[in-house]
Amino acid sequence: MSVMTIVQAINNALDIKLEEDKSIVVYGEDTGLEGGVFRVTEGLQKKYGVERVFDSPLAESAIVGAGLGMAMSGLRPIVELQFDGFTYPAFNQIISNVSRMHNRSRGKYKVPMVIRFPYGGGINALEHHSESPEALYAHIPGIKVVIPSTPHDAKGLLISAIESDDPVIFMEPKRIYRAIKQEVSDEKFSIPLGKAKVLTEGTDVTVVAFGAMIRECQKALQMAKEAGISVELIDLRTIYPIDKATIAESIKKTGKFIIVAEAPESFGVGAELMAIANEEAFLYLEAPPKRVMGFDTIVPMAKGEPFYLITPDRIFYEIERTVKF
Amino acid sequence: MIFNDFNPQEDKILRIIDNDGNVLNKELLPDLDEETLIKAYKAMLYTRTADQMAVSYQRQGRMYTFPPNLGQEAIHTAAGMIIREEDWLVPAFRELGVMLAKGVTMKEIFLYYSGNEHGSNFKQANHVLPICVPIGSQFLHATGIGYSIKYQKKDEVVFPFIGDGGTSEGDFSEALNFAGVWKVPVIYTIQNNQYAISVPVKSQTNSINLAIKALAFGIPGIKVDGNDFFAMYVAYKEAFDYARAGNGAVLIEALTYRKGAHTTSDDPTKYRTKEEEQEWDKTDPLSRMKKYLENNGIRIEDEEKLIEEYKLEIDKQFSEAENFPPYDLDDVFGYMYTDMPEILEKQKADYKLFQRWKENRK
Numbered sequence: 001m002s003v004m005t006i007v008q009a010i011n012n013a014l015d016i017k018l019e020e021d022k023s024i025v026v027y028g029e030d031t032g033l034e035g036g037v038f039r040v041t042e043g044l045q046k047k048y049g050v051e052r053v054f055d056s057p058l059a060e061s062a063i064v065g066a067g068l069g070m071a072m073s074g075l076r077p078i079v080e081l082q083f084d085g086f087t088y089p090a091f092n093q094i095i096s097n098v099s100r101m102h103n104r105s106r107g108k109y110k111v112p113m114v115i116r117f118p119y120g121g122g123i124n125a126l127e128h129h130s131e132s133p134e135a136l137y138a139h140i141p142g143i144k145v146v147i148p149s150t151p152h153d154a155k156g157l158l159i160s161a162i163e164s165d166d167p168v169i170f171m172e173p174k175r176i177y178r179a180i181k182q183e184v185s186d187e188k189f190s191i192p193l194g195k196a197k198v199l200t201e202g203t204d205v206t207v208v209a210f211g212a213m214i215r216e217c218q219k220a221l222q223m224a225k226e227a228g229i230s231v232e233l234i235d236l237r238t239i240y241p242i243d244k245a246t247i248a249e250s251i252k253k254t255g256k257f258i259i260v261a262e263a264p265e266s267f268g269v270g271a272e273l274m275a276i277a278n279e280e281a282f283l284y285l286e287a288p289p290k291r292v293m294g295f296d297t298i299v300p301m302a303k304g305e306p307f308y309l310i311t312p313d314r315i316f317y318e319i320e321r322t323v324k325f
Numbered sequence: 326m327i328f329n330d331f332n333p334q335e336d337k338i339l340r341i342i343d344n345d346g347n348v349l350n351k352e353l354l355p356d357l358d359e360e361t362l363i364k365a366y367k368a369m370l371y372t373r374t375a376d377q378m379a380v381s382y383q384r385q386g387r388m389y390t391f392p393p394n395l396g397q398e399a400i401h402t403a404a405g406m407i408i409r410e411e412d413w414l415v416p417a418f419r420e421l422g423v424m425l426a427k428g429v430t431m432k433e434i435f436l437y438y439s440g441n442e443h444g445s446n447f448k449q450a451n452h453v454l455p456i457c458v459p460i461g462s463q464f465l466h467a468t469g470i471g472y473s474i475k476y477q478k479k480d481e482v483v484f485p486f487i488g489d490g491g492t493s494e495g496d497f498s499e500a501l502n503f504a505g506v507w508k509v510p511v512i513y514t515i516q517n518n519q520y521a522i523s524v525p526v527k528s529q530t531n532s533i534n535l536a537i538k539a540l541a542f543g544i545p546g547i548k549v550d551g552n553d554f555f556a557m558y559v560a561y562k563e564a565f566d567y568a569r570a571g572n573g574a575v576l577i578e579a580l581t582y583r584k585g586a587h588t589t590s591d592d593p594t595k596y597r598t599k600e601e602e603q604e605w606d607k608t609d610p611l612s613r614m615k616k617y618l619e620n621n622g623i624r625i626e627d628e629e630k631l632i633e634e635y636k637l638e639i640d641k642q643f644s645e646a647e648n649f650p651p652y653d654l655d656d657v658f659g660y661m662y663t664d665m666p667e668i669l670e671k672q673k674a675d676y677k678l679f680q681r682w683k684e685n686r687k
Contacts, residue, residue, distance in 0.1 A: 025476065051476055057506055062465050062499035069469020072454070073413070074477060077469075089495075096459040097466065103660040104455050106446035110663060142661050165663040194666060241666035 004184040007177045009151035010040050010116075013158040014078065016188050018048050021076065024162065026053045028063055028080030028116075037082060038118060038177055064090040064115060068098050071113040071167075078162060081117040084171075085128030090115075091136075098167045099142030110165045114158070118174035119147075120212050120262055122309055124302040131299060132211075132263035137169045138240040138272075144168045144193055145239040149214035151182040153237060156191030164193065173212035180215065196243035198250065202232035204323050206250040207315070208273055209260040210236040217260055219312035224319050231319060239269060247273065248280035255286035256322050260315055262308075265293035287325035292318045327353070327563050328545035328575070333536035338548045338580065341555035344607045346616025355558050359623055361406075365554060366618060366625060368405060369398040369611050372422035374635040375431050376585075379438065382643060383589045391438045393585030394421040396552070397516055399610035400579045402426070403557030404514065407565050408484050413452040415467040415485035417460075419516060419583075423484070427453045431639050435646035442656065443649065452481075461487055461494030464513065468500045471509025471574070482568050483511040490521020492538065493529050501576065505542040508573035512564045513539075515576070516551065518583035519605075523596035539576035551579030552610040555617075582608065654680075 004012065018024050026041060026048075032055040035042030045053040056063050060081055067077040081087045094115070101109050121130035138145045146161055146168055148154035154172070161168035199214070200221060209217045214235050224231050232250050236242070251257050257277050259270040270291035277289050292315055300308050331337040341350050348354055357365075376395055382388040394401070401422020408414060414427050421434065428450035437444025437456070445455035457463035467485030474481045491497055492515055504511055515535050519526055532538060539546025545567070549560045557579060564575040582605040586593050618625065625631070658665065658673045 025472075057499075057502055059495075059499040059502070061462075061496055062468070062503050065462060065465025065496060065500070066469030066472060066503055069415075069466035069471070070473045071469075072466065073470045073473035075473050092459060093462060093465065093496075097457075097462055101455075102663065104442055104445050106443055107660050107663075108446045109454075144662075241668050244668070 001183045002186055003181050004151040005178045005181055006148065006151050006154045006172065007038060007040050009155040009184050010158055010172065011042060011044070012184070012186070013155045013162070014041065014044060015047070017159065017162045018044060018052060020188070023074060024052070024076045024078060025070065026078045026080070027056045029056065029058050029082045031055060031080045036080060038174065040172070041080065060086055060090040061093050064093040064098060067113050067115070068093065068101065068111060071111045072101065072109045076112045076162065078114040078116060081115060083129045084117055084119040084131040084133055087117055087133065094137070094143065095140050099140045102166065103142060111167045112165045113167045114161045114170050115167070116170045116172060118177070119171040120173050120175050121299050121305055122175040122212065124305070127301060130305070132261070132294070134171055134239050135263055135268040138269065142167070144241065145171065146193060146237065147171045147173065147211040147239060148237065149173065149176070149211055149235050150180060152184050153191060153235070155184055156189050157193065157237060159188060159190040160193050163190065168193070171211065175212040176215055191237070194238045194241045194243060196237055196246040197235045198232065198246065199235050200231065200233040202230040202254065204230045204254060205256040205258060205319055206232045206234065206247070206254045207258045207260060207319065208234045208236055208247060210239065213260045213262060213310060216310055216312050217315055220315035220319060223312065223316040227320065229319060229323050242272065242276070244276050244280055247276050251277050251281040252284045255284050256325070257285070257289040258292060258318055258322055259289070260292045260310060262294050262310055264296045265291050266296050268293060287322050290318050290322050327559065328547050331547050333534050333546050333548050333578075334540065336533050336548070338550055339556045339560055340550040340553050341559065342553055342613060342617050344613055346613055346618070346620045353559055355555060355562065357558075362618060362623060363625065365402050365406060366611070366614050367631070368402045368422065368426065369554070369614065370628070370631065371635050372398045372401055372425060373611060374632055375425070375639050376421055378636065378639050378643070379434065380585070380589060382435070383438070387647065388435060388439050390588045390590050392419050392588045394419055396584030396605070396609065397518060397581045398422050399554040399557050399614070400514065400516055400551045400581060403554055403561050404484055406558065407561040410451050411481050413454070413467070413470050413481060413483040415454045415463050415470070415483060416456050417463060417486045417488060417491065418456040418458060419488065420486045423486070424450070424453060427451070429453055430642060432642040432645045435643050436649055439646060441649065441652060442660075444646075461491040461496040463487070464491075464500035465496050465503070467511050467513070468503045468507070468509060471504060471511040472507055474510055475507070480569065481510070482565055483509070484514065485511065486514045486516060488521060489515060489517040489519065489526045489535060490524065490529055491515070492535050498538070501539060501542040501544060501574070504574035505544050508571070510568040510571070511574045512561065512568055513574060513576045515578045516581060517578050518581045520583060520587070520596070522587045522591060534578060536576060536578035544574045544576060546576040546578065548578045548580060551581035552608045552613060554610060554614050
């Protein structure tokens with residue numbers, strides 16, 4: 001066991017897989033020599049060489065498109081896109097090619113590829129550096145979308161993503177890249193994709209969140225506890241394929257449901273979770289489900305971000321209102 | 326080296342025979358024996374026959390939209406003679422002759438254009454990607470395959486194709502730029518057939534030609550008469566040796582003319598003149614090759630009979646495609662992931678319930 005941050009846990013997962021599997025290559029903008037702008041890949045080029053861990057030219061469509069070619073011809077590329085807001089030039093490759101190749105070739109070509117990028121707000125970054133596009137990617141058939149919230153999960157989920165024969169988008173909560181430290185096994189282990197995790201059991205209300213919002217929810221849970229409210233907190237972990245069963249089971253138990261996510265509210269993961277509540281637990285609902293999500297606005301720049309970011313007190317405010325409904 | 330001798334900055338073009346089959350450049354004429362030449366001519370003839378039959382099946386309403394290859398056969402056949410079993414073909418969607426050379430069957434082509442994805446699973450063809458409709462995006466896949474080959478130290482070469490319109494896409498430039506940096510064994514071909522649907526090349530670029538674009542990325546580029554089988558053969562042979570020797574990528578602009586429509590849904594009379602078509606007819610790759618063969622005393626035995634044989638064989642493949650097992654619900658769901666998520670299982674099961682309800686209602 002070692003104490004690791006999310007950055008270190010991801011680096012450790014990459015290290016283990018690079019060591020184990022020579023078909024893995026890791027590349028992106030600044031990913032090689034520098035180890036990425038967040039140092040997630042630090043030291044890997046030195047250990048595995050420039051053929052396996054390297055800087056690519058600056059073009060996201062090419063990083064992903066070339067990765068697809070590699071995945072079809074015997075490699076298992078792990079590509080890094082530098083920021084959430086810079087993933088869009090690669091969107092055509094992801095939606096038109098990466099996600100479809102297995103289906104289009106009737107399984108002749110598999111696409112064992114991971115597209116990693118940091119996402120989310122709260123770090124006083126410049127424009128285009130604070131976005132949460134998980135719904136855009138989860139809406140694409142043929143892709144899996146994974147978001148960890150802890151160092152332990154980051155390692156286990158990334159190892160599963162790398163070992164998946166389907167393309168996986170792996171979104172990393174940059175706000176808590178170094179904010180959480182946790183004992184993580186140094187050994188190889190994996191956490192299955194598509195499975196949510198009940199973090200705290202409770203009886204009054206179910207709260208579902210993922211990524212950086214888990215930590216905010218845990219702070220809100222403390223406030224709820226002081227107010228005598230028992231909250232069940234679920235970490236979604238995989239956005240797609242979404243774990244309907246775990247969510248439905250919890251709602252059936254509590255009858256009340258809140259979703260916390262930092263992406264714009266309309267047509268997002270919150271809406272999908274609402275649909276699950278309706279389809280799978282309609283007769284158990286005792287209050288209208290509530291989304292605590294970003295506004296349908298552009299993420300404001302740093303000065304405006306406090307309005308946009310979801311805080312523990314805002315989550316508690318909605319918990320209290322829902323429980324008292 | 327031909328890449329130096331035919332500098333695209335001077336807008337030079339590699340051409341070996343003229344429209345009457347006379348040799349213009351004896352020095353560059355490839356040393357191919359009679360048997361090989363006949364084989365090449367027959368490959369072009371087969372491609373043309375198959376292509377025309379595909380158009381006719383579409384006209385009969387037995388197949389959906391199809392993009393004709395008419396007039397571009399010399400490029401396909403020349404590439405097809407160089408590309409080996411282990412080499413990779415990364416097509417756009419007008420590379421019928423190269424696909425056939427790689428072992429794709431007309432049955433598969435017919436199946437695909439009849440709206441069945443099974444037509445993209447080429448059973449006997451090794452290292453052929455499905456055709457690529459999102460324009461230009463396939464060039465990047467070829468670059469990535471090139472990286473794989475280099476990394477795995479394999480003796481393979483990649484043959485991606487694009488049209489003239491595709492060169493305006495960002496992916497075209499990104500692919501060549503990455504290829505220059507990574508020095509990958511990839512031969513990029515632009516089939517410059519003069520039109521992207523209705524838009525002429527002069528509306529795509531202010532460059533004097535398309536081959537010149539290679540120079541900005543630090544790789545050789547060459548403009549070749551794409552209707553001259555010999556010129557295309559020589560260009561591919563040199564590019565192949567160059568790439569295989571570890572020198573990196575090459576860009577070939579093959580100047581040709583799309584004699585047919587963009588697809589069977591297109592009407593070229595809206596955007597080009599009869600005069601222009603007649604002018605290009607003089608450069609037709611098959612008639613040029615045939616004239617060369619005649620000039621050199623090489624005869625194709627009973628061509629009409631040969632075409633009839635081809636037609637029978639192609640029609641048999643069309644029947645096989647028509648009699649392919651009917652599209653099943655499993656075909657919709659079964660290949661989205663390597664292991665089907667529960668969500669998809671549920672959607673499939675729900676649809677089956679609907680089907681059962683519908684059956685019982687009859």
